[in-house]
Amino acid sequence: MLDRMAADHDLTLSLRGVTKQYPGCLANDRVDLTVGGAEIHALLGENGAGKSTLVKIIYGVVRPDAGDIVWRGEKVTVENPAHARRLGIGMVFQHFSLFESLTVAENIALAINDRAERVNLRERIVETSREYGLPLNPDRTVHDLSVGERQRIEIVRCLLQKPKLLIMDEPTSVLTPQEAETLFTTLRRLAKEGCSILYISHKLEEIRALCEAATIMRLGRVVAHCDPRQKSAKELAELMIAAELEPQQRSRRVVDDAAPPRLAVDRLTVASPNPFGADLKEVAFTVAPGEILGIAGIAGNGQNELMDALSGEIPAGKPETIRLDGVAVGHMGPRERRAIGGCFVPEERNGHGAVGPMTLSDNAFLTAVARKPLSSFGFVRRARVLEFAREVIKGFDVRTTGPRAQARSLSGGNLQKFLVGREIMQAPSTLVINQPTWGVDAGAAAAIHRALAEMAVNGAAVVIISQDLDEIFLVCDRIAVIAGGRLSPPIPVAEATIEQIGLVMGGSEHAGEAAHA
Amino acid sequence: MREGIRLVPRGNPSRLWTYASPVLAVVLTIVVSGVMFLAMGKPPATAVYTFLVAPLVQTGGLSALAVKAAPLIMMGAGLALCYRASVWNIGCEGQFTVGAIFAGGLALGLPDLPAPILYPAVMVAGVVGGAATAALTAWLRTSLNVNEILSSLMATYVAQYLLIWLVTGPWKDPRGFGFPQTAMFSDGATTPTLIPGTGVHLGCLVAPLAAIAVWALMSRSTLGFQLRVVGEAPRAARFAGFSERRLIWVAMLVSGGLAGLAGMFEVTGPIGQLTTEISPGYGFTAVIVAFLGRLHPIGAIFAGLLLALSYLGGDAAQIDLGLPNAVTGIFQGVLLFLLLACDILINFRVRLPARRSETAEAA
Numbered sequence: 001m002l003d004r005m006a007a008d009h010d011l012t013l014s015l016r017g018v019t020k021q022y023p024g025c026l027a028n029d030r031v032d033l034t035v036g037g038a039e040i041h042a043l044l045g046e047n048g049a050g051k052s053t054l055v056k057i058i059y060g061v062v063r064p065d066a067g068d069i070v071w072r073g074e075k076v077t078v079e080n081p082a083h084a085r086r087l088g089i090g091m092v093f094q095h096f097s098l099f100e101s102l103t104v105a106e107n108i109a110l111a112i113n114d115r116a117e118r119v120n121l122r123e124r125i126v127e128t129s130r131e132y133g134l135p136l137n138p139d140r141t142v143h144d145l146s147v148g149e150r151q152r153i154e155i156v157r158c159l160l161q162k163p164k165l166l167i168m169d170e171p172t173s174v175l176t177p178q179e180a181e182t183l184f185t186t187l188r189r190l191a192k193e194g195c196s197i198l199y200i201s202h203k204l205e206e207i208r209a210l211c212e213a214a215t216i217m218r219l220g221r222v223v224a225h226c227d228p229r230q231k232s233a234k235e236l237a238e239l240m241i242a243a244e245l246e247p248q249q250r251s252r253r254v255v256d257d258a259a260p261p262r263l264a265v266d267r268l269t270v271a272s273p274n275p276f277g278a279d280l281k282e283v284a285f286t287v288a289p290g291e292i293l294g295i296a297g298i299a300g301n302g303q304n305e306l307m308d309a310l311s312g313e314i315p316a317g318k319p320e321t322i323r324l325d326g327v328a329v330g331h332m333g334p335r336e337r338r339a340i341g342g343c344f345v346p347e348e349r350n351g352h353g354a355v356g357p358m359t360l361s362d363n364a365f366l367t368a369v370a371r372k373p374l375s376s377f378g379f380v381r382r383a384r385v386l387e388f389a390r391e392v393i394k395g396f397d398v399r400t401t402g403p404r405a406q407a408r409s410l411s412g413g414n415l416q417k418f419l420v421g422r423e424i425m426q427a428p429s430t431l432v433i434n435q436p437t438w439g440v441d442a443g444a445a446a447a448i449h450r451a452l453a454e455m456a457v458n459g460a461a462v463v464i465i466s467q468d469l470d471e472i473f474l475v476c477d478r479i480a481v482i483a484g485g486r487l488s489p490p491i492p493v494a495e496a497t498i499e500q501i502g503l504v505m506g507g508s509e510h511a512g513e514a515a516h517a
Numbered sequence: 518m519r520e521g522i523r524l525v526p527r528g529n530p531s532r533l534w535t536y537a538s539p540v541l542a543v544v545l546t547i548v549v550s551g552v553m554f555l556a557m558g559k560p561p562a563t564a565v566y567t568f569l570v571a572p573l574v575q576t577g578g579l580s581a582l583a584v585k586a587a588p589l590i591m592m593g594a595g596l597a598l599c600y601r602a603s604v605w606n607i608g609c610e611g612q613f614t615v616g617a618i619f620a621g622g623l624a625l626g627l628p629d630l631p632a633p634i635l636y637p638a639v640m641v642a643g644v645v646g647g648a649a650t651a652a653l654t655a656w657l658r659t660s661l662n663v664n665e666i667l668s669s670l671m672a673t674y675v676a677q678y679l680l681i682w683l684v685t686g687p688w689k690d691p692r693g694f695g696f697p698q699t700a701m702f703s704d705g706a707t708t709p710t711l712i713p714g715t716g717v718h719l720g721c722l723v724a725p726l727a728a729i730a731v732w733a734l735m736s737r738s739t740l741g742f743q744l745r746v747v748g749e750a751p752r753a754a755r756f757a758g759f760s761e762r763r764l765i766w767v768a769m770l771v772s773g774g775l776a777g778l779a780g781m782f783e784v785t786g787p788i789g790q791l792t793t794e795i796s797p798g799y800g801f802t803a804v805i806v807a808f809l810g811r812l813h814p815i816g817a818i819f820a821g822l823l824l825a826l827s828y829l830g831g832d833a834a835q836i837d838l839g840l841p842n843a844v845t846g847i848f849q850g851v852l853l854f855l856l857l858a859c860d861i862l863i864n865f866r867v868r869l870p871a872r873r874s875e876t877a878e879a880a
Binding site: 133204311312313328333334335336338344346348350351352353354355356357358362365366367369370375378382404409 | 529530715737738739740742745746749750752753755757758856
């Protein structure tokens with residue numbers, strides 16, 4: 001490489017005026033970003049702020065409409081991800097691209113285009129993973145591995161290419177607190193060896209702990225460059241969402257165990273319909289009136305199976321395994337359970353909780369018909385359905401053009417508010433909600449948390465299944481952890497610590513190993 | 518930078534192109550047909566006129582159109598319902614055939630019953646025959662997870678051989694000089710003519726009414742809502758507690774029943790007996806009708822009329838121009854092909870390689 005000015009060399013990557021227009025959405029508006037050599041640089045912003053689009057531009061997945069990318073002192077056009085890798089840019093995506101039925105080594109080999117580089121691959125995987133404290137067995141099949149281990153495959157895959165810049169997209173969203181700490185050690189070590197890291201996250205504390213520079217984005221624009229170590233988490237959050245945050249804390253109540261539970265689950269054992277899913281094993285818990293129970297856990301440990309078994313999408317075996325207000329419902333389908341008083345909000349919005357191409361009014365009808373008089377003689381009472389959809393939109397401050405808007409035209413946060421509102425306005429006695437604020441902006445998340453708390457105050461039982469421990473500690477009265485399809489006994493949140501919960505969450509890895517041995 | 522024509526995804530599907538696409542497809546099909554006629558040594562303008570216009574302006578043209586369109590509309594509307602629910606019944610031809618066999622069997626078996634009893638019974642027999650054939654497919658799908666495209670198509674061949682066996686064997690008219698056909702049906706089992714002196718029969722009225730009924734079912738009833746949800750998002754349907762099995766049965770029985778009814782009208786009306794040739798492929802053409810009509814039952818009425826015209830045009834091209842009857846099949850095939858191609862425009866916009874377009878987009 002030409003020996004250019006040292007100053008330019010230090011700037012590993014520099015973006016100037018990068019702009020990307022999507023239909024109806026300006027994803028990046030004249031974004032400037034500079035990542036220095038050996039620097040851990042945070043890219044901070046809410047969901048929808050344009051972070052993902054920006055890193056996809058850097059990695060050659062998306063072409064910018066305007067703007068320059070300067071890489072190690074030279075202006076470049078990144079043609080595609082393979083080109084990015086040749087330049088020395090590696091990326092670990094939030095959603096992994098791994099084949100479940102192949103081994104670790106096979107998955108890594110697939111990503112290497114050059115035949116010569118595949119020589120001695122196994123040895124190099126072992127060597128690299130040992131060197132950076134990322135233990136990996138190259139002969140294990142991916143579907144046997146925990147999410148943390150899968151992430152290690154992706155990281156090792158990048159490191160084998162000796163990158164000068166490593167992009168990490170929300171890496172800790174799938175890790176236990178302990179696993180995250182191990183990851184930070186690896187990243188710090190990489191930076192020390194001269195690899196720059198662009199670290200994308202909306203978790204403020206970890207950015208303050210890890211990063212030495214930050215670029216904060218909002219609605220496609222850069223709103224600030226700062227040193228996160230000099231700012232408080234509250235200051236960063238305010239930059240990110242442009243509003244002063246009110247501290248939000250609800251007074252926790254001691255759960256009254258004497259009251260008859262609204263929801264009682266007794267030794268629920270269900271085989272997962274998904275071959276790589278987690279089977280539920282003797283899950284048992286009760287939720288009292290006015291209680292919010294949080295179920296923590298790392299993705300893929302049985303949360304979706306539990307949600308589907310509670311909602312009635314998959315049969316729960318004997319009727320007595322699930323009781324709603326004392327009625328055995330284990331054998332019933334979703335509509336009958338709703339009629340008795342259980343309402344549900346699944347994790348996936350488009351295609352599960354809602355039908356994307358249908359209107360909000362149709363989507364309101366989808367589940368509300370079970371509890372509200374929205375049909376007569378087999379026909380839809382369209383005026384009433386429109387009225388109900390309007391009430392939900394108004395009551396939950398859903399930003400949309402009206403009840404005739406297509407569900408998929410709404411942003412993630414707005415659609416989630418609509419779906420939560422649809423269930424809450426049916427006045428259920430029990431509400432089960434899976435990942436209530438996943439991919440939802442901070443304002444909408446706060447609104448959803450307030451609505452759930454209000455339900456509990458009014459005497460309903462609420463179950464929140466969430467990967468976000470902060471959320472559970474913020475809104476729940478009791479907490480249980482799901483790991484490997486088993487649920488730990490619920491304990492009061494006031495008595496739990498993040499470290500302790502983190503250890504139970506990680507238990508799945510060993511439990512899983514034992515099951516396969 | 519020089520670039521070729523590019524397709525750029527739209528954010529939302531275009532409403533305009535949802536309806537403009539079939540119109541464009543029809544126009545392009547006429548152009549392609551003209552080129553085809555030219556290649557066969559016929560003056561294209563005259564040939565297109567003979568194929569698409571002459572059948573309508575000659576005496577009796579409109580009533581012939583109504584007779585051909587009736588089965589297409591009935592089956593097209595039923596398939597629109599089916600396909601909205603993502604149940605891919607392509608065996609309408611077989612359901613049509615079995616409907617005709619059931620109706621014809623009853624008409625032949627009890628010819629002397631009084632018409633007010635016999636005719637409704639023949640109608641019901643037609644519906645039952647079509648629905649029973651569709652039920653076989655529904656059962657295979659819901660209990661053994663057999664792909665309905667294959668089973669409904671295969672059932673079609675079984676139905677056709679059953680018909681051939683019946684009219685050449687047990688049901689053959691003893692006084693028919695050995696032709697493969699049954700006796701003519703009695704008056705009581707014959708579909709009444711609506712306009713004296715033309716072929717326009719009761720089925721020509723029932724077909725649009727059936728399409729309207731299917732429309733009301735789909736857009737206004739809870740059952741129609743469930744069918745749409747299961748077609749659009751099966752997981753959301755499960756989440757809402759709709760039974761997918763039940764909805765597959767409903768979709769198959771409705772479309773099969775309508776196909777059986779169409780078969781019944783055809784053999785008790787224009788044909789008047791069972792023969793080996795009771796359909797020029799109406800059941801397969803109905804698939805094109807459903808898609809050309811945007812999977813909307815009312816759209817099926819317009820699409821059914823157009824494709825009925827292609828049958829009349831095929832006859833006219835054969836008689837007046839000496840072209841093979843395959844012209845009809847080619848016209849229908851090209852139309853479906855171009856329709857699917859034009860549907861790209863619903864979700865994509867075409868960007869021409871103009872130099873200023875780049876800057877215009879960025880602004």
